[in-house]
Amino acid sequence: MGTALVTGASAGLGLEFAWQLAxxxxxxxxxxxxxxxxxRLARQLEAAAGVRAEVLPAxxxxxxxxxxxxxxxxxxxxxxxxxVNNAGLGLNQHFVEGDLDAELRALDLMVRSVMVLSHAAAGAMVAxxxxxxxxxxxxxxxxxxxxYSAHKAWVRTFTEALAVELKDTGVTATVVCPGFTHTEFHERGRIDTAHYPEIGWLQAEDVVATALADVRRGVVISTPxxxxxxxxxxxxxxxxxxxxAFGGYRRALLDEAIEGRDGA
Known part of the structure; x- marks a missing residue:
């Protein structure tokens, strides 16, 4: 792979990707x-792994x-x-009553940037x-x-379509689709996870290890x-x-979380 570029590298899965790759x-x-x-992370990676860590704030x-x-x-x-297009966020709001500007920022982050960066990377890699x-x-x-579901559905379908287009070019496309994972993601999004059973949670190191192994094997859809x-x-x-109906159950949990947040 040579050099790997990781978005959202300062926390969560991105941080784990950075460490495992280094x-x-x-x-x-x-x-x-x-x-x-x-x-700070770049210095730690260089000291611990002896690799070059380039910082690109964006x-x-x-x-x-x-x-x-x-x-x-x-x-x-x-x-x-x-x-590694990893950057993402959780809004913890309903769409109809929510902040549209926040929705547009999430769309830009989890859809538009994935498209633009994938286009740039694919062009250079195919060459x-x-x-x-x-x-x-x-x-x-x-x-x-x-x-959030809509954005991630787009990422999945987009990656599959990209994998089809990249066939026989020497370049591969993989989408990793984890479930609940212990990271800073939920805390940063102020998402209450108390209702989610522990058995449903994954460890970040396992998700990243599975994803990178599947990339090496050319797997298109990776599900840890x-x-x-x-x-x-x-x-x-x-x-x-x-x-x-399951989405309705998730909405009920979000209602409780928002009520608890606003009442705090």
């Missing part, structure tokens, strides 16, 4: 908004910042062999005849639970853990009315 002796380009946090809800990252993907100097793109999706893309493989298979064949 300890596997890959140079890394770290992308996130928090330059201080990225710089807010991927801002088109100009996305383009700066895209330019880094297009360059032939220290070319990027693996793009070199090798490379890989890994997009972080979610099992949520198979249910009907807010715009047997329980989420089974859940995904069930959701794909279940009547859509049942899928929507």
């Amino acid at each position: 300890t596997a002796r890959h140079d890394v380009v770290l992308v996130a908004r928090d330059e201080e946090r990225l710089t 807010d991927l809800t801002v088109p100009e910042d996305v383009e700066r990252v895209a330019e880094r993907l297009r360059t032939d100097e220290r070319p990027v062999g693996l793009l 070199r005849g090798r490379g890989a793109i890994l997009n972080v999706g979610s099992v949520a893309g198979l249910i009907a639970s807010g715009t 853990s047997l329980r989420y493989k089974a859940a995904s298979a069930l959701l794909r064949v279940a009547p859509r009315s049942a899928v929507r």
Whole structure:
């Protein structure tokens, strides 16, 4: 893979991707908004793994910042062999009553930036005849639970379509679709997870290890853990009315979380 570029590298799955790639002796380009946090991480990776860690601060809800990252993907100097589109956020709001500007920022982050960066990376990688793109999706893309589900459904379908287009080019596209994973994601999104049973949770290191192993094997859809493989298979064949009913259950949990948040 050579050099890997990871978005959302300062926390959560992105942080775990950065560590696992660095300890596997890959140079890394770290992308996130928090330059201080990225710089600290870069120093730790260089000291611990002996790799080069490049810091590229960017807010991927801002088109100009996305383009700066895209330019880094297009360059032939220290070319990027693996793009990890990981940056994401949880809104913890209903769409109808919610803040539309927040919805648009989420769309820019989890859909628009994925498209722009994948386009830049794929073009450069195909010209070199090798490379890989890994997009972080979610099992949520198979249910009907807010715009987050819609964004992740787009990521999944987009990655599959990209994989078809990239066949026989030496470049692969993979989407990893984890379930609930212990990271900072829910805390940052102020999402109450008290209702979710512990058996449903995955560890970040396991999700990342599975995703990277599947990238190496050229797998298109990577689903960590047997329980989420089974859940995904069930959701794909279940009547859509049942899928929507499950989304209604998730809405009820969100109602409780919002009520608790506003009453705090």
